[in-house]
Amino acid sequence: MANFQKLTPRSEDYSKWYNELVVKADLAEQSAVRGCMVIKPYGYAIWETIQSELDRRFKEQGVKNAYFPLLIPKSFLSREAEHVEGFAKECAVVTHHRLMNDPNGKGVVVDPNARLEEELIIRPTSETIIWSTYKNWISSYRDLPILCNQWCNVMRWEMRTRLFLRTAEFLWQEGHTAHATKEEAEEYARKMLDVYADFAEKVMAIPVIKGVKSPNERFAGALNTYCIEAMMQDGKALQAGTSHFLGQNFAKSFEVQFLSKENKYEYVWATSWGVSTRLMGALIMTHSDDNGLVLPPALAPIQVVIVPIFKKEDDLALLLDKLNPIADNLKRMGIRVQIDASDKSTPGFKFADYEMKGVPVRLAMGGRDLQNGTIEIARRDTMTKETIAIDGIEATIKNLLDEIQVNCYNKAMTYRTANIRECDSYEEFKQEIQKGGFLLCHWDGTPETEEKIKEETKATIRCIPLEALPGYKEEPGKCMVTGKPSPRRVVFAIAY
Amino acid sequence: MANFQKLTPRSEDYSKWYNELVVKADLAEQSAVRGCMVIKPYGYAIWETIQSELDRRFKEQGVKNAYFPLLIPKSFLSREAEHVEGFAKECAVVTHHRLMNDPNGKGVVVDPNARLEEELIIRPTSETIIWSTYKNWISSYRDLPILCNQWCNVMRWEMRTRLFLRTAEFLWQEGHTAHATKEEAEEYARKMLDVYADFAEKVMAIPVIKGVKSPNERFAGALNTYCIEAMMQDGKALQAGTSHFLGQNFAKSFEVQFLSKENKYEYVWATSWGVSTRLMGALIMTHSDDNGLVLPPALAPIQVVIVPIFKKEDDLALLLDKLNPIADNLKRMGIRVQIDASDKSTPGFKFADYEMKGVPVRLAMGGRDLQNGTIEIARRDTMTKETIAIDGIEATIKNLLDEIQVNCYNKAMTYRTANIRECDSYEEFKQEIQKGGFLLCHWDGTPETEEKIKEETKATIRCIPLEALPGYKEEPGKCMVTGKPSPRRVVFAIAY
Numbered sequence: 004m005a006n007f008q009k010l011t012p013r014s015e016d017y018s019k020w021y022n023e024l025v026v027k028a029d030l031a032e033q034s035a036v037r038g039c040m041v042i043k044p045y046g047y048a049i050w051e052t053i054q055s056e057l058d059r060r061f062k063e064q065g066v067k068n069a070y071f072p073l074l075i076p077k078s079f080l081s082r083e084a085e086h087v088e089g090f091a092k093e094c095a096v097v098t099h100h101r102l103m104n105d106p107n108g109k110g111v112v113v114d115p116n117a118r119l120e121e122e123l124i125i126r127p128t129s130e131t132i133i134w135s136t137y138k139n140w141i142s143s144y145r146d147l148p149i150l151c152n153q154w155c156n157v158m159r160w161e162m163r164t165r166l167f168l169r170t171a172e173f174l175w176q177e178g179h180t181a182h183a184t185k186e187e188a189e190e191y192a193r194k195m196l197d198v199y200a201d202f203a204e205k206v207m208a209i210p211v212i213k214g215v216k217s218p219n220e221r222f223a224g225a226l227n228t229y230c231i232e233a234m235m236q237d238g239k240a241l242q243a244g245t246s247h248f249l250g251q252n253f254a255k256s257f258e259v260q261f262l263s264k265e266n267k268y269e270y271v272w273a274t275s276w277g278v279s280t281r282l283m284g285a286l287i288m289t290h291s292d293d294n295g296l297v298l299p300p301a302l303a304p305i306q307v308v309i310v311p312i313f314k315k316e317d318d319l320a321l322l323l324d325k326l327n328p329i330a331d332n333l334k335r336m337g338i339r340v341q342i343d344a345s346d347k348s349t350p351g352f353k354f355a356d357y358e359m360k361g362v363p364v365r366l367a368m369g370g371r372d373l374q375n376g377t378i379e380i381a382r383r384d385t386m387t388k389e390t391i392a393i394d395g396i397e398a399t400i401k402n403l404l405d406e407i408q409v410n411c412y413n414k415a416m417t418y419r420t421a422n423i424r425e426c427d428s429y430e431e432f433k434q435e436i437q438k439g440g441f442l443l444c445h446w447d448g449t450p451e452t453e454e455k456i457k458e459e460t461k462a463t464i465r466c467i468p469l470e471a472l473p474g475y476k477e478e479p480g481k482c483m484v485t486g487k488p489s490p491r492r493v494v495f496a497i498a499y
Numbered sequence: 500m501a502n503f504q505k506l507t508p509r510s511e512d513y514s515k516w517y518n519e520l521v522v523k524a525d526l527a528e529q530s531a532v533r534g535c536m537v538i539k540p541y542g543y544a545i546w547e548t549i550q551s552e553l554d555r556r557f558k559e560q561g562v563k564n565a566y567f568p569l570l571i572p573k574s575f576l577s578r579e580a581e582h583v584e585g586f587a588k589e590c591a592v593v594t595h596h597r598l599m600n601d602p603n604g605k606g607v608v609v610d611p612n613a614r615l616e617e618e619l620i621i622r623p624t625s626e627t628i629i630w631s632t633y634k635n636w637i638s639s640y641r642d643l644p645i646l647c648n649q650w651c652n653v654m655r656w657e658m659r660t661r662l663f664l665r666t667a668e669f670l671w672q673e674g675h676t677a678h679a680t681k682e683e684a685e686e687y688a689r690k691m692l693d694v695y696a697d698f699a700e701k702v703m704a705i706p707v708i709k710g711v712k713s714p715n716e717r718f719a720g721a722l723n724t725y726c727i728e729a730m731m732q733d734g735k736a737l738q739a740g741t742s743h744f745l746g747q748n749f750a751k752s753f754e755v756q757f758l759s760k761e762n763k764y765e766y767v768w769a770t771s772w773g774v775s776t777r778l779m780g781a782l783i784m785t786h787s788d789d790n791g792l793v794l795p796p797a798l799a800p801i802q803v804v805i806v807p808i809f810k811k812e813d814d815l816a817l818l819l820d821k822l823n824p825i826a827d828n829l830k831r832m833g834i835r836v837q838i839d840a841s842d843k844s845t846p847g848f849k850f851a852d853y854e855m856k857g858v859p860v861r862l863a864m865g866g867r868d869l870q871n872g873t874i875e876i877a878r879r880d881t882m883t884k885e886t887i888a889i890d891g892i893e894a895t896i897k898n899l900l901d902e903i904q905v906n907c908y909n910k911a912m913t914y915r916t917a918n919i920r921e922c923d924s925y926e927e928f929k930q931e932i933q934k935g936g937f938l939l940c941h942w943d944g945t946p947e948t949e950e951k952i953k954e955e956t957k958a959t960i961r962c963i964p965l966e967a968l969p970g971y972k973e974e975p976g977k978c979m980v981t982g983k984p985s986p987r988r989v990v991f992a993i994a995y
Contacts (some may be wrong), residue, residue, distance in 0.1 A: 032635070
């Protein structure tokens with residue numbers, strides 16, 4: 004049941020607001036297992052739409068889905084030096100394959116005789132197991148490219164977890180491609196970044212900056228990590244998706260060679276790219292307000308809810324005579340609509356609940372509307388409502404949903420634009436970065452300078468943008484810390 | 500690349516035929532992790548269609564998808580006595596959450612300081628973690644029913660594994676429902692069995708017997724296990740899906756009570772139901788032949804393949820002028836069609852490969868066809884082909900796909916009918932059961948008799964049919980072993 008208590012306002016405690024919203028909007032909750040979440044049906048319905056929208060886009064790029072094992076032999080991790088550094092410190096280790104009755108009491112204990120010869124790791128990501136498989140699939144240039152993706156769960160033993168944003172187990176997709184040339188692989192990694200950016204902006208209504216990570220922030224084992232970065236309503240950055248150019252690192256670690264057209268053995272070139280249930284966190288923190296979730300219609304499990312307002316069963320029947328045909332028409336138009344005629348709760352309760360859940364459009368009809376041939380239409384994004392004629396309501400709703408989708412994006416873009424600024428003095432930077440937002444600064448390109456800034460301010464380089472941001476020019480300058488030359492400004496922010 | 504070697508014929512070695520087919524049809528392969536498989540893109544595409552067909556049917560029954568944690572605290576298993584008996588002996592146990600560099604050499608070892616306080620089990624099934632969650636979701640009859648499903652991976656540490664049929668990790672869906680009354684829960688378990696049976700027959704073209712398990716074969720923790728049983732081409736039985744009435748067992752173990760309409764606290768009633776990637780094994784063993792996979796069109800990733808036969812590029816262009824519009828028309832009709840105009844392999848190679856992969860309809864067109872306005876059309880199920888006029892080919896193909904779907908089912912049904920027989924003498928039974936097939940026998944209803952039969956013949960009671968099989972009457976009789984009274988015949992078989 005929905006909880007009627009108001010959310011803590013964002014201005015009071017943004018973090019608390021987020022945690023409360025996730026639970027009260029019925030999206031997810033903590034489970035009995037530390038750091039692992041339960042994704043509730045309403046939250047999962049949003050994730051299913053994210054999945055199907057992305058899956059269609061992947062398939063348009065020639066990608067095919069497959070499935071690789073959950074468990075990875077411990078020794079596989081060590082094959083790629085940086086990879087093991089990046090993942091060994093936070094992984095769930097399977098050491099035994101049997102329990103037995105506790106000889107000293109009730110319950111069960113690990114059977115000491117069922118120890119595995121080699122420990123197995125629950126996948127934190129699947130490069131190693133997949134490249135050990137690709138070795139068998141690839142012998143000639145004719146076998147390339149391979150473009151596989153899997154939708155699955157992964158596990159990274161995070162110490163501090165938050166629903167959707169950072170959980171020990173999360174759901175994601177990971178694409179893994181194999182190519183004959185460096186150029187083709189690098190181009191594919193870039194192409195998938197475009198797919199992510201297009202999805203984020205069109206479907207999630209989240210403006211993103213496309214960029215490349217500095218070496219410090221690269222994926223463990225990658226030569227280049229491309230990313231899309233979004234700005235949350237508290238001015239912090241959230242990395243919403245990454246696409247890695249892996250070079251020949253994994254092909255070399257797992258000895259994957261192919262016979263080229265020129266009849267020479269060469270190592271295969273690789274990419275990998277992924278987005279996760281973290282996107283749910285980005286969605287929430289980009290659009291929602293103090294009344295609860297705000298959903299862009301493209302991702303709303305219920306796009307339109309219709310609430311008849313009645314006292315007697317007879318009144319309800321009359322209202323439904325009018326409302327059922329509207330719902331049927333909307334369904335035929337491909338709109339996800341639901342009539343809530345239950346008498347379990349009051350209209351006021353229902354309104355608050357659908358607001359909390361971010362249903363984009365709400366229709367309400369009572370006795371007076373019935374007489375007048377009118378209906379009340381309310382939009383969630385602006386919290387405005389008006390009473391309009393019932394005739395032609397379907398077209399009005401269709402247009403309104405499109406409008407809300409655009410408005411969600413524009414609102415987020417306006418916020419982002421207002422919170423990006425250039426900064427050329429490190430002293431100023433230290434002050435400014437605490438106010439939130441993205442700062443565009445010159446940087447000398449060294450890890451040392453990056454480290455120093457991170458230590459002193461907690462800000463990191465979110466990305467080196469692939470193109471100048473709207474309203475800004477790409478120009479060389481001098482590093483704000485060392486004064487050394489810098490080819491272009493990079494994006495600094497404090498990040499989730 | 501496809502492997503051109505022929506399959507071992509079924510008559511020679513059925514088991515070998517199966518193992519070869521799974522690999523050569525590019526469905527799945529063994530991974531580097533013992534007992535865990537890689538599901539290859541072609542196999543996974545079939546699984547995706549199975550998923551989407553089932554998912555739609557579930558949602559029509561009011562089911563919503565959700566996601567629960569992969570890991571289960573060890574102590575949860577012990578809460579339900581039978582459940583722990585059933586699953587503790589074959590589970591992957593996570594004991595640590597970190598690796599560290601090996602102080603004595605290369606590679607990584609388990610960090611002894613990162614031992615978990617309580618071990619975690621990779622879910623073999625999720626009743627325990629889900630009922631520990633439902634406790635927080637349920638307080639009143641108003642919260643019921645809860646109808647959740649999850650699509651996920653599970654793990655059971657099987658000692659002897661076979662691709663799809665028995666693997667340590669497999670993919671499945673598990674539905675878990677909570678109800679206010681016993682009647683409603685039992686009815687729901689039955690309803691989901693009907694959903695499975697309908698899906699198996701209509702989509703997979705596999706005839707199934709709906710029945711209930713004997714107590715020996717029940718799911719660990721269930722009061723009743725309903726099942727659908729299919730007959731493979733070697734006469735063995737394969738359990739294709741189960742739906743459990745769990746009574747109040749899990750509600751009691753996890754203290755899940757609700758306040759009824761009558762204002763009394765009562766324990767909640769439960770069901771669970773699942774099908775897995777094992778269905779892929781059933782699909783293969785029901786329809787396929789010595790030339791490879793045979794797919795009912797409803798599940799075929801490619802329903803129609805079109806192969807132009809050409810020597811020069813110019814010839815190909817002329818052929819494609821004719822073939823592209825056909826492919827476009829078929830796509831518009833919702834048919835999954837693919838033109839294979841690559842010059843990487845010969846038509847003969849392509850034909851054999853698409854036969855191995857079970858593509859239901861193959862069209863081939865060469866120079867002479869072009870002159871004559873004809874095309875060769877071949878169907879995979881009967882391995883017949885003919886040359887027909889190209890005009891109106893789309894309607895012909897549509898009808899042919901429907902016909903193949905029906906023929907797959909009918910062929911399987913004919914085989915099953917020919918291999919079911921009644922048997923009233925235990926001496927005869929011992930001989931007959933070795934020939935394969937299902938034997939309909941009277942049984943006195945005791946676990947002792949069932950055990951004795953299993954030990955002496957390896958046959959088990961597959962199910963007590965819910966209704967008499969076609970052509971048979973439900974009549975009482977005497978147990979073939981003990982002579983004690985029996986209300987009806989049950990189905991015996993040797994099972995996968």
